Amino acid sequence: MVLSARYPSSDNNELHEKLKWSFSCAIDKSEFLKQSKDIKTIEGWYSQAKKTTDNISNPSLVSSEMIKELLNHVYPHYTNIIIEKTDINIKSTDGGVQSDLDLGIVTMRPYIEFVKIVNGESMPPSKFTFQLDIRTYISIFKAVNNSASENIELKKLGIELEISLLHMPYFYLSEPMKLTTKTFEIENIRLPRKRRI
Secondary structure (H helix, E strand, C coil): CCCCCCCCCCCCHHHHHHHHHHHHHHHHCCHHHHHCHHHHHHHHHHHHCCCCCCCCCHHHHHHHHHHHHHHHHHHHHHHHHHHHHHHHHHHHCCCCCCCCEEEEEEEECCEEEECCEECCEECCCEEEEEEEEEEEEEEEECCCCCCCCCEEEEEEEEEEEEEEEEECCCCCCCCCEEEEEEEEEEEEEEEECCCCC
């Protein structure tokens, strides 16, 4: 998956945690995923590699890896999209206080690959592909926003996130399988401005 350059986070940990919660709801609460041959096969790999202990169940380890990888791919990319689109709007109004802004729907298709190593050789990857449709609303930029400020400050960030499963390694999906839809708001969020070279 190709991502744009990452910008450092500021005090937007709540966005990170809300995305993590959304991915956890999609993966941990999906009985279809938990019972699938695809997940059970990968659980078996972990057992064979002895990467689990009595205290960690195989399904927990596999789903944790999936959630972690989704966050690693989606969080920086989505944050950059918010920064870039908001920055363009701020420049067009010379940083004045703004009312609501609808960033529209951003669609991402992140994927996760699990690779089994046998005698030092990598086997073909087992790939899970997801689709994220994210609608984003921004409510009122704070007056601190101007072309010289290092951060973009937002009064409210509203997000509607739909997560679907597009592809699994062994089970054919004839159409996207909706896993969950989550809606949440974050107030008083600060994001770093896009760095200019």
